[in-house]
Structure formats: structure tokens, C-alpha cells
Amino acid sequence: MTIIYLLPIGLIIAIIISVVAPAPGAYLNQLGLLPWMVAGIFLINGLQTSSAELRLGKGYKTAFTLSLLISLLLAPLLGWLAYLWLPLAKELLIGLLVMSAVPPTLSSCIVLTRLTQGNAQWSLFFTLSLNFLGILSIPFCLSLLLGQQVGVKGWDLFLQLLQIVLAPFLLGLLLRHYAIKQGLWRALGVLPSLLVIAGVWLTLSASQSALLALNARDLLSISLASLALHIGLLLVSWYASQACGLSRAKRLAVLFTASQKTMPIAVSVIISINSQLGVAVVTCIVFHLLQMVFDSLLASRMNARWQQHPQSLASSSAQ
Template identity: 30%
Template structure:
């Protein structure tokens, strides 16, 4: 029993934080307001960068192929698939599902989940960076094509956040580990650095649950229980399909397990941080498919990466 919980501690903590954040969203409403989220994301990205030798990993051809395939699934397959699967939903929820699928890859979670499963986290990190910095083109294209509406994503403000929260910490981590002794120390401390990154993502998940709970309490539109069940079911199906498509792409390209896992996770995960501002432009209800998808991907992908680690790596508690 102890070994069972040791191998799945992350999933149990994640579920506890998500449910606790939703249930206690009122008393904990101050937490998201007082938390500098950009700092938390920066710490996660710095810890991730310190533990990764990007120069070594990205010299391999398969790493770049993994990045290309992940971007293709995330930015090319996900939006029309979300539009198609969301057709039976009420218009606000259907629009929200389209928005959820047009936003870029998660900023930190894709990297942390890929590393947790023993995958190529450098490829996942590069996918996340390219996806976020190209969202100025991808978002207006898909929302205009699928919804007949353009979005205002405030490119200057978003670019500053991306530079400070993603690019700067990643570059800083590589510069810090550049001296041979520091790099060797970082490689020895990879487990500790991975734990720091995972707890950072768990904290961000708690903040997201609190904000989601308060958003639901403040919404005037009240979908029926049938609408909620249909939405949750469709989102689970949608994410599972994207996981399968991304995994099939990695298999077809004959990628190794580490690169294939990067394609699977980075190709299917979506960012709530970028998506919230976009979704709210179409009305308050459009935020809920995005939030639901975010929570679903965290829970489902935890099971996926832990299973991948047990199949491809040594039998030990994951970092």
C-alpha cells in the first residue's frame, strides 16, 4: 500500500488541490490575487531548465521532429477537432471549447509532465515556447475560421509576460548550468529540481481551481446537469483523441519512447493562462470548457505519464 501511494502521490495531491480549491473558492479567493503567478511560473521554468541539457538533447534529429509533430497536433489538429466535437453543446459552451483548442500549449505543465514520465522534456519545452510565441498568428486564424470572430490578445502585454515567464528563466537556467561543475551538480540534483517544478505546477493548479470556483459562482448562465455531463464527457473524449493522435504521430515517425511521450503530452495539452483572457471576450460561460479541459488534462495525463514511466523505466517512485 505504501508503495502504491508513493508511485501515485502526485495524482492524489493534484485531485485534493483541485477539489479543495473548488470547494473552498470563497475563503481562498485572496490567494490568486496575492500570488505573483509570473514568479511561480518563472521558478518552474528555471528549475526545469537547470535540470535539462538542452544543447545535448536538441542536437538529435528526433528531438526536432518531436517538436514539429507536437506543434502540428496542438495548433493544427486540436482546433477543428474541438469545433467538431463541440457541435452538440449550447453555443456558449461550444464556443468555449473552440477557444480552449485554439490556445497554445501549456507553459509549464507539459514540460513537468513529460519529465515525470521520463520523456524528452527539452522537446516539450521548445514546443511550449514556440506555441506560445506564435499564438498571435494561430489564435486569430482559427477563431476567425471556426467562429467568424477575431480576438484581441494584446500582443505587447502577452509578449512581455512570455519573455519574463518563459524565455528569461529558460535562458538563465542554461547559462547557470553552463560551467561544467554546475552542470554536473544540476544533473545530480535533477530529482530535487523536478520536485520543485512539480510542486510549482500543483500550486498553479490550486490557484486555477479557486478562480474556476469563483467564476462559476459569479456566472448568470446556469447550464443544466445534462449540459455539464455532456461537456465533461466530450472533453474527456476530446483529450483522449488528441492523446491518441499525437501518440500515433510519434509511432508513425518511429520516434523513441522519450520523444514520443513529448509529442503525446505537448501535442494535447492546452494553456489556461493564455486562454482565460481570450475566452472572456466571447462571454463568461466560454471560460468553463477551457477550465474543465485544463483539469481533465492534468488528471488524465498524470495517469498516462506514470504508466509510461513504469513501462519504459525502472520500477521506482517517480520524482
Template identity: 25%
Template sequence: MRAKEIIKRNWFLCGILGCILAAEVFPSLGKTGGLLKPEWTVKYGAVGIIFLTSGLSLSINDVLAAGSKYRLHLFIQTFTFVCIPIMILIFNLVLNNIMGINEWILKGLATVSCMPPPVSSAVILTKAVGGNEAAAVFNSVIGSFLGIIITPLTLLFFLGSTAIISVLNSVVMLGQTVVIPLLLGLAIRHFRIIRNLKLLPLSTVGQSLLLFIIYTTFCDAFVTHDIPMNATDVLISVVLVVVIQIGLLYISFHISLYLKWYSPGDVVAITFCSTHKSLTLGVPILRILFSGYAHFSQITLPLLIYHPTQIILGGLMVPPFKKWMMQKKSG
């Protein structure tokens, strides 16, 4: 019974481990172009439903209240688009001068630092902890739209290269996958089209869809065999990405806690939203910038590692964050 209780209490973390194992055993099922068609089911299905459930669980007043928290939005967007690129630039200079790390791996880290926040993982993790979901939704949407303009400009500044991104196509995609489902969920809740919304397992649905995203992400990772680099480069990339993410999570959490402007729920939203990076926008940009380069796989690897790592670390943080939130509420 003890083991069952532990698994039940930590089902999301167990689900992450199960998804990684399933992806290794059955990678062809969830890879891009596979039977599950993640290029459609994830992009337009899972992400859309995640924001639909967010709209169903929020009131319009919650969203308006979240929108008025300018200090919270300013912190998240500044940390995402300004602080992280600067910190990674300094980090890369130190690594290059002291350790002589492969310059293309360092360029990959710099590219990751310029990416906007994702539109799903930060929201689901914030909701799983019980943080300020409305603020997470608001900043994920705003950050994605800002990334269409800011990300190419920061890439131009830090790497000396830029990408031609179709702003119209990006806006249409974000509208279809994020804005429309979110507004639909808000409308259903506001006009009470569905009665007894509290009886619906919205949080469980969202976390289950995130597990589906994790599975398909690792399926693509396991079927990719065209990384012409030695084991040392791969190991170094993994270690650097993990160290960077832990450092960013620590910094964003403690700075937001120190400022005293934010509630515990706000701190949770800040920690996840300001440190997560988007694979959806990142991969197309990298393909535009470096496709055909001899070192393309080396510069892409950090972003491919960053995406699942942020979800795994986030999943590990859910139980202690919940405990911390309960202590704050009771204290």
C-alpha cells in the first residue's frame, strides 16, 4: 500500500519516466510523421486543449487581474528576453576562455537563450503546483507574440545572424493554437454553457496532455541518429543545459521572492515562465539560420536537450513547490 500511495501522489513524475521509457521502446509511434502524427495532434490538438482547459478553469476577472500585474509581466519578459541572453553570453565567454568548449555548442546555448517561452509546459506546471495560472497563461501568450519580433533581433545581436520569420504565419498559428482555444474556454465558463465545471478533471487532462507532448518529444529525439559528434560533445551539452536550467530556476525563484512584490502563486508562475524556452519556434529558426552547415546538429543539440529537460526538472519541482505553497498559506 505504501508504494501505491507514493505512485498515486507522484503520478505525474512517474508518468514522465514512463513516457521516456515508452519513447525509447516505441519511438516510431510518436515521432514526427509517425502514427500519432504529433506535428498535428500536438501542435493543434494537445496545445489547443491545454489552453481550452485553462480558459475553462479561469474567470474573466482572473485574467483581467493577471493582466494588471505589470511588475510580474515586466519581470518575466525582461528575464526571458534580456537577462537570460546576457547571462548565457557571459557564461559562454567564461567557458570558451577557461575550458575551450566547442564553439558550435556555445552558439547553440546562445541560440537557446534567445528563444521565447513555450505555450504549454510553463502553464501546466504552474497549474499543477497551484500557482498563478492566469499570470502564466497571460505571459506565455504575450511572450510567444513578442518572440516573433524579439528573437530574430537578439539572434542578430548575439550571433551576427538573423532569420526571416513570417510574422503573419506565426500570428495565425498562435491564434489557432493558443488564443482561440483560450477565449473559447473563457466564454464557456463565463456564459455557463457547461454546468458543474468543477466536476471536470481539468488539471488531470492538462497534465496528461503534457505527458503526451513529452512522449512525442523523446520519440523524435530517439529516432534522430544524424548527430555527427563524439560522446564527449553530447555529454558536455547535456551537463551544460542541466546546469544552466538549475541556475536559472534558482535565480528567478530567489530574486522574485526577495523583491516582496509577488505572492507565492506569482513566484511559481515567474519561476516556470521566465526560464522555459520554446522548441516550436526554436527549431524552425535554427533550420533557417544553420541548415546545411557542417555543425548544424551541434548547434541544434542544446535546444533539443533543453526542451525535455525543462519539463523533467519542472515535474521534479512540482511536489516540493506544492509543499512550499502549503507552508506559505498556513504560515
């Protein structure tokens, strides 16, 4: 039971430490450790993936199209509606809109999919594809919705994806046989979760002053708006994939990948719009933290249910 709830408990502890004592995490963040953590997660994904699992299988096109529509089309539309209707400061709403338009997180959605016995390979391929497509969709969506040009450094993002995602994953595939032979297989189980927790610790520690600068009322308002948007995307992802006839494992890949949003790209987009929009960056931080904690609790509950009733859920998880 402790292992099941490692991720949510670890995230809560990381948040508390980063708010109370941010100096160590902020220092480590300045050393540039975050990209290495993401690379480590994808290296482990490669080690955990067999060649047979690389076959996409039936329903992949449907699931990917669904994830694309939810992540890069529906989510920005919902963010735009929130931008128009919610009685919040414009800077906060710009952060929410930008966060809704960016692609999925590079690592946590895959970790959560694997934790819940979902199809982690599909989540991996969705993540890569949606991040590459996001290079094209973000400037178009935000320029249309905000009425001003938005610059995204597409080539830099492309190279980053190659360096910290694709290359480590392929290296992991090559080293898989050696890892199994040396008995390293079982030791890798909790490491991705620990890396996700460490990443949140470093990120929030570096952003602690900006987060605390927001008054309590605005913080509560944007927290509720962010959580409502994320839960809405979760519900649409789950029930739409269920309506498409996808198995449980495949629905989980859509659930966690289509609903999550990556904070680093959102922050870089906000800076390209206006480097003075510090409050908008705080929205991205709040959204990121809430989706991480909520999804980790959801995944842990799903995993606990799986372990309690594996036979009753096995048929719906069939590939």
C-alpha cells in the first residue's frame, strides 16, 4: 500500500519542503538537473519496454486522434471560454489559456499510465507526437484566440525532444537485455515516480517567491479554475475513449496523456508574449501542481483497486 501511494505522498512532501525551505531545490534547479531527470525517466521507459510492446495494435489511430482533438483543440477552446467568462485578473486568465493550449507533460503522464497498468507505450507515442504537433498548433491557436502573434522556438523544442526523450528511450531499448541479465529490472520500479517527485520539488522551489506573491483570494480562484479545467479534460478523455470502444489499458493512456499539460513550454510561451506577465506564470505553476497531485491520487486509487480486484478488471484491460 505504501508503494501505491508513493507518488501522491511524495508530491505533497515535495510541495511543503519547497515552500518552507526552497533554497536547496532552487540551487539544484539552477544546475540544470531537470532535463536529466526527464531523460532518466525515458531511459527507464526504454528498459521496461520489450520489442513486442512497440507494436501499436488495434485502435491506435482512433485513440491518437481522440487525444489530439482533446489536447490540442478542445483544451484550448475551454481555456478560451474561461478567459472570456471568468471574473479573474486578465494576467491569471492568460496563464490559464496558455496552459490549456500546450501539449502533454513529457514524463508524468507516462509514469501514471504505467502505474495504473495502462498502455504506457501508447502514452509514450502520444506524448512524442502531440509535443511535436504542438510546435505548430500553439502559435496558431494562441494567435487566433489572443489576437496577437505568439512566438514558439520550434527548432529548439524539436532538438530538446530528441535529446531528452527519444535518444534516452532508444538507449534504454538497447540496454534492456543487459539490465535484465544483471538483475536490475525490479530495482527500476519506483525510480520514475521518485524522479517525478524530485522534478516537482526543483520546479516549485525555483518558483516559490512568485507563488507566495499571489494573494490568497486570487490563488484560490485560479486553483479552482485550473482544477475544474483539468477534471473536465479527464472526464472527456475517459468517457470519449470508452465510447470509442477502447479497452481499459488504452483508455488510461488517453486519460492521462490528453488531459495533462506541460508547464515549461507554457512558461516559455508566456515570456514570448510579454516578459512582464509574471502572474500568468504563477497560473502555470498552480495548474501544474494541481494536475500532478490530483492525477497521482487518482492513479494510486486506480492501482489499489486493480490490486484488490485484478480478475474483475482483467477483461477490460485486454490488449
